[in-house]
Amino acid sequence: MNDTKYNMYVRKLISHVAKKPEYWHLAHQCEELLDESCYASLSESLKKLDVGIPFEYIVGWTEFYKYRFQVTANVLIPREESEILVEQSIINLSNSTKHNLKVLELGVGSGAIISSILLSTSKSISAMATDCCPAALLTAKNNSIRLGVNITFKQGDWWDALNSNEDGPFDLIITNPPYVGTKKLNERDTLSGFEPSISLYGKEPTKSGTNDAMKIIRGASDWIEDDGKLLIEHGFNQRKILSDFAISEGFCVLEQIDDLSGLPRVLMLGK
Ligand SMILES: C[S@@+](CC[C@H](N)C(=O)[O-])C[C@H]1O[C@@H](n2cnc3c(N)ncnc32)[C@H](O)[C@@H]1O
CATH class of the missing domain: 3.40.50.150 (Vaccinia Virus protein VP39)
Known part of the structure; x- marks a missing residue:
């Protein structure tokens, strides 16, 4: 995975662990994640991303055509x-x-x-x-x-x-x-x-x-x-x-x- 894609996934994971809308991170780049558990969850998710687990499996959904679908392993x-x-x-x-x-x-x-x-x-x-x-x-x-x-x-x-x-x-x-x-x-x-x-x-x-x-x-x-x-x-x-x-x-x-x-x-x- 190239750096640009990896960085995009990291930002999307931040929105995901903060339970915010997908592009929340774009408008809140300087905001701290309030909940401590978000950091643990982000760290877990990043470990998965680093070993190559697809982003879609980590968050449990993907977009296809115009819709969002649950995806499991x-x-x-x-x-x-x-x-x-x-x-x-x-x-x-x-x-x-x-x-x-x-x-x-x-x-x-x-x-x-x-x-x-x-x-x-x-x-x-x-x-x-x-x-x-x-x-x-x-x-x-x-x-x-x-x-x-x-x-x-x-x-x-x-x-x-x-x-x-x-x-x-x-x-x-x-x-x-x-x-x-x-x-x-x-x-x-x-x-x-x-x-x-x-x-x-x-x-x-x-x-x-x-x-x-x-x-x-x-x-x-x-x-x-x-x-x-x-x-x-x-x-x-x-x-x-x-x-x-x-x-x-x-x-x-x-x-x-x-x-x-x-x-x-x-x-x-x-x-
Ligand atoms: C390439 S995936 C396509 C999944 C989905 N249609 C899509 O495009 O995202 C192929 C699907 O066929 C199923 N499959 C594989 N071998 C099969 C078989 N012999 N009989 C019925 N389904 C099979 C798999 O479980 C898998 O869900």
């Missing part, structure tokens, strides 16, 4: 790149003429993506979200309750979490599966080492990191409406392999979307 800290999934979902949902739309997020983590979608559209939506990790589902549920969005949560391994008689087909399926490969020169280099391994590498880490995305694409046709869409986030070097795979599984690649750094990041697939 059991969930990935949602990334800015994943806001593409939210933006594309909103566009797709608002272009639909259907009255009640069924939306699914696979691998929900903190719930930031599906909650942001629900908070940002006026469409009537039945939302479902899955994860294999019960602790992640609990965090997602807490976030959904606090933000007042209605989501049905299911636990299980990708498509196995769903009941074929009751759930689906879905108009929109969104997923940001684990996609970090174990070989070098991948997204791995920018990771803190404190996020859950299953969120980054999946249950069975592979060199390419495409295993989970492929499992999802392989099973998707049974769960998607004929005019439905699958939005899938992927690693910057996985666009071709996943596009080719999706086509071999009978999907059309409707869009290939780059992130703000200009890196390949999301595929939109349709039947």
Whole structure:
């Protein structure tokens, strides 16, 4: 972490331990923290920051899209790149003429993506979200309750979490599966080492990191409406392999979307 970022986190931690609004420190730089316990708490937090624990885990929340989400050590800290999934979902949902739309997020983590979608559209939506990790589902549920969005949560391994008689087909399926490969020169280099391994590498880490995305694409046709869409986030070097795979599984690649750094990041697939 560079000095500027570190200093910014230290200032934000001061506001946090003083239980003040996030940018309180900016207007109160010469003010002493009144409560002695604030110093102990600040010192603890700084120790955590110094060993590389992400700021978001120390304070227990992060900002994503336009909202604040609780994050625990059991969930990935949602990334800015994943806001593409939210933006594309909103566009797709608002272009639909259907009255009640069924939306699914696979691998929900903190719930930031599906909650942001629900908070940002006026469409009537039945939302479902899955994860294999019960602790992640609990965090997602807490976030959904606090933000007042209605989501049905299911636990299980990708498509196995769903009941074929009751759930689906879905108009929109969104997923940001684990996609970090174990070989070098991948997204791995920018990771803190404190996020859950299953969120980054999946249950069975592979060199390419495409295993989970492929499992999802392989099973998707049974769960998607004929005019439905699958939005899938992927690693910057996985666009071709996943596009080719999706086509071999009978999907059309409707869009290939780059992130703000200009890196390949999301595929939109349709039947
Ligand atoms: C990259 S994280 C994405 C979390 C969240 N959607 C986000 O973007 O912040 C992947 C999520 O998939 C879940 N996951 C990993 N393997 C899974 C599996 N085999 N079946 C279901 N969920 C899985 C992890 O627990 C994790 O929450």
